[in-house]
Amino acid sequence: MPIQLIVTDGLIAPDRQQSAFSQLTDLLLSLHGLTGNEFMTPAVIGEVTVVPAGKTFAAGDPEPIAVLELTVPSFVLATPELKAAWIEQGTDIIEKAAEGKLPRHRIFANISYAVDGGWGIAGKAYSNADLGDAIQKAAAAA
Template identity: 35%
Template structure:
């Protein structure tokens, strides 16, 4: 499940972005009950990208901010407790790693759900049922 962490230059250092990415990945696995699941731990990936100061806009004007996007099957984030808990923890991680370089109101996050049958594990398009079977195998 690809996670993407993007931020404008200066908000995070490259090292802080790497630490935040690792911690957010761990939090994602924890909140979904998959921390010890070998099938999932290798398939939750994180892309970390620093954007130039002119590479992000809010209201059409340059903005310094952080964005976290999670691309998941439709059954992920179905539980409200997981939604609230994960994004609270992810925001804390980002805020801590930014060390005051970005206010909380400039930390944005969202989830994009994939179409059932289009999830790719090991080079094979899988349905939600097939993916759940892989997860159950651990």
């Protein structure tokens, strides 16, 4: 489940980027009761992309921003409540990591859903049902 955090250089100190990413990972897992799930935990991947100041924009003008993007199967964050929790709490994590350098109104979030059967992990294509089975098997084994 790729998480991509895109931030303007200088907003989140390098030593805080990994912590923010870990918190986002924990948030995604906890929203679904999957903390510690041996299949799902290593499947939450991603990166922090730092864009040079002056190369991020709002209303067409150079502005510092943060963008939180998440791609998941359609059964993840499937309810309005889960979507809202991911966006609100994810924004909180980024705002805290920026230590006052970024106004909340410059933090944006996006959730995209992968096509059923188009999800690949370790070279294997998974349908939503296959993913659900793998997650449940890992939960049962714990």
